[in-house]
Amino acid sequence: xxxxxxxxxxxxxxxxxxxxxxxxxxxxxxxxxxxxxxxxxxxxxxxxxxxxxxxxxxxxxxxxxxxxxxxxxxxxxxxxxxxxxxxxxxxxxxxxxxxxxxxxxxxxxxxxxxxxxxxxxxxxxxxxxxxxxxxxxxxxxxxxxxxxxxxxxxxxxxxxxxxxxxxxxxxxxxxxxxxxxxxxxxxxxxxxxxxxxxxxxxxxxxxxxxxxxxxxxxxxxxxxxxxxxxxxxxxxxxxxxxxx
Amino acid sequence: xxxxxxxxxxxxxxxxxxxxxxxxxxxxxxxxxxxxxxxxxxxxxxxxxxxxxxxxxxxxxxxxxxxxxxxxxxxxxxxxxxxxxxxxxxxxxxxxxxxxxxxxxxxxxxxxxxxxxxxxxxxxxxxxxxxxxxxxxxxxxxxxxxxxxxxxxxxxxxxxxxxxxxxxxxxxxxxxxxxxxxxxxxxxxxxxxxxxxxxxxxxxxxxxxxxxxxxxxxxxxxxxxxxxxxxxxxxxxxxxxxxx
DNA sequence: TTACTGCGGATTTTCGAAATAATCAAACCT
DNA sequence: AGGTTTGATTATTTCGAAAATCCGCAGTAA
Numbered sequence: 131x132x133x134x135x136x137x138x139x140x141x142x143x144x145x146x147x148x149x150x151x152x153x154x155x156x157x158x159x160x161x162x163x164x165x166x167x168x169x170x171x172x173x174x175x176x177x178x179x180x181x182x183x184x185x186x187x188x189x190x191x192x193x194x195x196x197x198x199x200x201x202x203x204x205x206x207x208x209x210x211x212x213x214x215x216x217x218x219x220x221x222x223x224x225x226x227x228x229x230x231x232x233x234x235x236x237x238x239x240x241x242x243x244x245x246x247x248x249x250x251x252x253x254x255x256x257x258x259x260x261x262x263x264x265x266x267x268x269x270x271x272x273x274x275x276x277x278x279x280x281x282x283x284x285x286x287x288x289x290x291x292x293x294x295x296x297x298x299x300x301x302x303x304x305x306x307x308x309x310x311x312x313x314x315x316x317x318x319x320x321x322x323x324x325x326x327x328x329x330x331x332x333x334x335x336x337x338x339x340x341x342x343x344x345x346x347x348x349x350x351x352x353x354x355x356x357x358x359x360x361x362x363x364x365x366x367x368x369x370x371x372x373x374x
Numbered sequence: 375x376x377x378x379x380x381x382x383x384x385x386x387x388x389x390x391x392x393x394x395x396x397x398x399x400x401x402x403x404x405x406x407x408x409x410x411x412x413x414x415x416x417x418x419x420x421x422x423x424x425x426x427x428x429x430x431x432x433x434x435x436x437x438x439x440x441x442x443x444x445x446x447x448x449x450x451x452x453x454x455x456x457x458x459x460x461x462x463x464x465x466x467x468x469x470x471x472x473x474x475x476x477x478x479x480x481x482x483x484x485x486x487x488x489x490x491x492x493x494x495x496x497x498x499x500x501x502x503x504x505x506x507x508x509x510x511x512x513x514x515x516x517x518x519x520x521x522x523x524x525x526x527x528x529x530x531x532x533x534x535x536x537x538x539x540x541x542x543x544x545x546x547x548x549x550x551x552x553x554x555x556x557x558x559x560x561x562x563x564x565x566x567x568x569x570x571x572x573x574x575x576x577x578x579x580x581x582x583x584x585x586x587x588x589x590x591x592x593x594x595x596x597x598x599x600x601x602x603x604x605x606x607x608x609x610x611x612x613x614x615x616x617x618x
Numbered sequence: 619t620t621a622c623t624g625c626g627g628a629t630t631t632t633c634g635a636a637a638t639a640a641t642c643a644a645a646c647c648t
Numbered sequence: 649a650g651g652t653t654t655g656a657t658t659a660t661t662t663c664g665a666a667a668a669t670c671c672g673c674a675g676t677a678a
Contacts, residue, residue, distance in 0.1 A: 141443055141631070167660070177633045179423050182661085183430060190434030192532075199385055199639065201660065211528075218529040221469055284455075285462040288436075289533050385661070411630070421663045426631085443669065445630060 143183040146174050150184055152264070154193045154204055155299045157306075161207040161355075165194065192296050205296075208356050209349065212300055216345040219293045223341065224334045226278035226286055231330050234280030239326050245269070245276040246322050253315060261305045267298070273318065277325055277337075297344075303355055304348040314340075387427040390418050394428055396508070398437045398448055399543045401550075405451040405599075409438065436540050449540075452600050453593065456544055460589040463537045467585065468578045470522035470530055475574050478524030483570050489513070489520040490566050497559060505549045511542070517562065521569055521581075541588075547599055548592040558584075 153159045170181050185202050188194035195203050230238070249269040253260045260266045271294065278290065317340050324333040394414075397403045414425050429446050432438035439447050474482070493513040497504045504510045515538065522534065561584050568577040 143631080168658095178661085179426070179632060179634090182423070182427060183631090186427060186430040187434065190431070199660065200641095214527050214529050218527060218533075221465070221530075225465055283458050283462060285458050285537070286465075289462075293529070387661080412628095422631085423662060423664090427661090443630065444671095 142176060143180050143187075146176055146180060147184040147187050149174060150188060151191070151193060151295070154188070155295070156264075156302055157299070159204050161204050161299075163204045165202040165204060167201075191292055193299070207300065207303070209353055212345060212348065212356075215293060215297055215300075216341060219290075219297060219341055220338050222286060222290050222293065223278070223337050226281045226283070226290055227325065227333050227337055228330055229281035229283060229286070230278045231325060231328050231333065233282050238276075238280040241279075242273075242276045242322055242326065245273040246318065249273045249318070250315065271298075277321065300348045300352070301344060304350075304352040307351045314344075386420060387424050390420055390424060391428040391431050393418060394432060395435070395437060395539070398432070399539070400508075400546055401543070403448050405448050405543075407448045409446040409448060411445075435536055437543070451544065451547070453597055456589060456592065456600075459537060459541055459544075460585060463534075463541060463585055464582050466530060466534050466537065467522070467581050470525045470527070470534055471569065471577050471581055472574055473525035473527060473530070474522045475569060475572050475577065477526050482520075482524040485523075486517075486520045486566055486570065489517040490562065493517045493562070494559065515542075521565065544592045544596070545588060548594075548596040551595045558588075 150159070159165070165185070167178060167181060171177065174181070185194055185196075189196050189202070193205050195205050197203060249266070249272075252263075252266050252269055256263055256266060274294065275287075275291070279287065281287065317336065321333060321336045321340065324336055394403070403409070409429070411422055411425060415421065418425070429438055429440075433440050433446070437449050439449050441447060493510070493516075496507075496510050496513055500507055500510060518538065519531075519535070523531065525531065561580070565577060565580045565584060568580055
């Protein structure tokens with residue numbers, strides 16, 4: 131009926147938010163880019179206020195940074211940031227797994243298997259280039275979430291999700307250059323097995339390796355894209371803390 | 375010159391944000407309250423857009439929750455939330471302390487002592503009711519930050535700060551009913567000593583006890599304010615995960 | 619009585635223009 | 649010539665009204 135048909139219950143700002151997030155993660159909006167309102171208004175066909183709303187939320191997710199009253203920037207990528215992200219993810223994810231194994235019930239186990247199956251099936255259907263599919267990425271995200279959702283800690287899950295999305299951008303950067311990703315599917319199956327077997331220590335170690343190896347892969351194949359050091363062109367001092 | 379004289383470099387939205395945060399933490403805006411724009415517009419003397427900006431950011435900080443297109447709510451408090459908050463804080467804080475002790479230099483040690491001194495001096499000056507002072511709370515926050523700032527992890531520090539502020543609201547709730555807080559000042563000194571002595575294990579344990587005892591204190595004196603369980607009046611199911 | 623439907627008031631969300639602040643460059647003084 | 653101030657231009661932030669949405673209630677039918 132109206133010009134825009136929204137999925138019902140979703141705001142326009144929420145829609146723009148999702149599209150911008152996707153564009154940032156896929157690097158259609160390059161790291162470090164200045165986000166000008168006029169440009170974005172054309173791109174997403176919304177007004178100032180709606181953009182501002184979406185931008186605010188992306189700042190919270192760490193995908194956009196605000197520069198005082200000098201506008202917004204796509205969050206830069208750097209080796210330092212990637213390494214920090216990885217270390218914190220390992221800490222959080224290990225704790226999530228531990229608690230989930232302690233607290234998870236049968237329904238949780240079933241849910242993990244269901245999510246793995248969906249991801250696995252789509253992977254087969256897509257063939258060699260599954261890692262470029264946004265649909266697969268969504269199922270991959272859902273699978274990893276299902277592993278830890280039983281930890282029962284909203285705060286832990288909130289932070290975990292934020293970190294997962296920030297890391298997703300780095301994964302995308304590397305998959306762009308690396309036609310065949312490593313045999314992640316085998317790792318996924320092993321992790322699932324150990325989690326369901328309630329083998330906490332092994333499950334934690336497998337997850338940690340899963341995360342760290344992905345990071346190493348990114349560094350090996352995509353670190354040349356980072357704005358850091360090197361030519362010193364678009365170098366920005368990285369405030370250690372912006373504690374207000 | 376103009377009606378409002380801003381501290382230069384600060385936006386109006388930032389100002390409203392700070393005032394609302396303060397009002398939520400001090401419970402001038404009670405947990406679970408619906409935040410109506412008309413009311414807030416009068417209260418803070420700003421327009422819709424500016425409010426929306428501030429609200430968005432408070433959602434990110436976890437002090438406000440957004441309900442689809444049905445507006446905003448002051449984040450409810452509950453025993454469950456407090457316990458989860460406490461557990462996650464312990465995890466993060468222990469890691470921060472560990473890394474800070476590994477990586478901190480002389481300047482960091484000096485900074486800790488300076489911050490302790492300022493907090494300690496104000497405490498003496500204010501006498502028995504220091505725990506009700508917003509100024510003291512700011513110095514207390516700065517002292518705890520200084521202990522861990524040398525960990526060098528922006529992500530860890532970001533999460534730590536968010537958790538600290540969410541917890542601050544609970545602390546305020548209890549201090550309202552508990553005229554004399556426990557001898558926190560002695561604990562602070564012990565923690566500082568062990569951190570500067572680079573005694574990682576003991577420092578971690580002291581911090582953990584510091585956090586957990588405060589939580590127990592809150593539960594003992596203020597849990598009757600929580601909306602949870604009991605009378606079952608304003609009970610809300612706590613979605614384990616709102617993963618989108 | 620109970621469930622469904624359509625109206626009216628209240629509230630939130632979106633819009634685009636107006637006000638405010640920052641940037642850049644040319645002209646000015648030292 | 650080097651550095652600083654001024655003024656024009658661009659970009660962001662704020663505003664209040666208009667559009668869209670939600671909620672409660674009355675009226676109707678089963």
